[in-house]
Amino acid sequence: MNNGKPKTIEIVQRSLVRRYRAERRFRRMGLGAIVLSLVFLGFLFASIVGNGYTALFQTQVQLDISFDPETFATGELANADYPRLIKEALYKAFPQVTARGERRALTGLVSSGAAFQLRQMVLADRSLIGTRRSIWLPADDDVDMLVKGHLSRQAGRLSEAQLAWIGQLQSQGKLAKHFNWTLFTAGDSREPELAGILGAVVGSFYTLLVTLALSFPLGVATAVYLEEFAPRSRWTDLIEVNINNLAAVPSIVFGLLGLAVFLGAFGMPRSAPVVGGMVLTLMTLPTIIIASRAALQAVPPSIRDAALGVGASKMQMILHHVLPLALPGMLTGTIIGMARALGETAPLLMIGMVAFIVDIPGGFTDPATVLPVQIYLWADSPERAFVERTAAATLALLAFLIVMNGLAVVLRRRFERRW
């Protein structure tokens, strides 16, 4: 070492302070980013849960219904005059109300779906006829909103008389909030108190099942072929570029394609999960292919050499060694694609899955809607009671997503191998 020149260690020491400062700054920035995103996430959750949890309860009115045999005397059981049973019970509970207009206001306190509920009960159990039962029936959504405090008494949606009756029912203990099973067991409805998410959940389930069943095998097979078998040529380059481009195509374009091809050319049913699933497959495929190819490329070549070296055929090498190692990565890609598909609305609007559908779909070709479309429909509804249901449906969507991701994590754990 020349004297006069500083020693290496001195130069290193000098720069050390600066290096560590840079490192600390970088770490603080990373931490800041995480905190910021956590805050946003917390804010999002708080607002959704805060808006949505009240939808888990529904105000109900207890009425003494007498299943008058006369009502069922004529005609079929299913077509009997069930609304009358409720009216009678209400008139009996409020004998002071006699004027016609007032009586109509009185019956307005109970949901129009209550009669439907009575009908179901009678159809399920004929022995009810002739008896007298005390039954909890859903209140009208305005009553529900009032009880939950979302509607002010001065808003004018409920008259003075109605407010008085509500007060009377409450003091008698005949107006109370109960767990809202309807939300989880019913399909869509015009009446918020009768609307549920089950139809949309089942629709989402069928749609995603079709998407998964089509896109996973297709995507993996494509990736394996392109990565392991296809000769490098202008054609494979072209295919690769196109796959990458497809991943960036706006999803509504796939909806248009589905409309033109699946509905137009093939004449498949509108609003059906099978078509929705096929459209979402188009959208998900590029994601799965790209992720699967990356996973295949990540398998060390030494493993391929090892398999070929003992005389495995190419197919055996792929099936026994490469695919098992690439599977976790492929599953990750699939789950990302499926999560996107679950939240997708635009392409489904194009193929008619935005229709108002009350029935719960029973198969892949029944008309159905999906959770995000349901959220969109409810968010668009003017009734105040749909606000909390929109939030509740969003929660259900998140729960669906968490279950799906959880499943993927479990699967990945099972297939992951340590090195």
Added chain:
Amino acid sequence: METATEQRTLFTKEEIGVTTPEDSKPQHRPEKTLPADRAQDKPAPTVGKPFVDNPRMACRHVNVFYGDKHAIRDVSLDIGRNQVIAMIGPSGCGKSTFIRCLNRMNDTIEGCRVTGEILLDGQNIYARQVDVVPLRAQVGMVFQKPNPFPKSIYDNVAYGPKIHGLARNRAELDEIVETSLQRAGLWDEVKDRLSHAGTSLSGGQQQRLCIARTIAVGPEVILMDEPCSALDPIATGKIEELIDELRRQYSIAIVTHSMQQAARVSQRTAYFHLGDLIEVGRTEQIFTTPRHKLTQDYITGRFG
């Protein structure tokens, strides 16, 4: 960096076999100048006896290209029956490339092209109708870097026999696994944990596992690319014993950087230099009286 002109003269001297005093200075030639500078060069002729009577494998005028790079230049060499041939030479001279040609492992490398003939028992393995699967079952290979499957020790060894259907039942498979591990000198260390992951073993153990995996298939020719580079002297000794024993039934080609090892295990030795096969001969002869200047420099430690 030496200039191209200097290299050209150097090579001319080698080719005519002239030795001048200044040639015995340590020579360091950067290998990356090889393709451009030597594209016009003729491959160096091989000194010694590259051919044997009744060979197991016979290579004739083998050239290997990685894209434009000419990695093996017109090599002709026989692999004799029931003997070990050692391949030595400085790093990057093409030993691995050549040995991988012998069971067509180079097929998997994109852009790799092999010309010439390689005959296994008289049959050209690069012929169009040859299926690589039975070829590789016949010509097994141990790679330079240990590469066990990320599976259990047992499955690692049992994989080859399983896919080829060598065992009729589980007992036979167990038997194959045990003898293979024993011959590779690994049995005592792993017999209680056959279900553990092969990748959980130490580097040297992994290499022996790979050897066991290769011999479990019962190949007739075994190619070993530096099988002992990660092993301690005791394990190396075991492998060398194994090689000596395997030689009775099989033909073996081994790449090694250890001159002592080449001297101990092999009957013939081939010296490679920058893609050329410089000299082949009986091992004692190569190590005691090398005929080519480059061979002499290498084995006396002046080069590589």
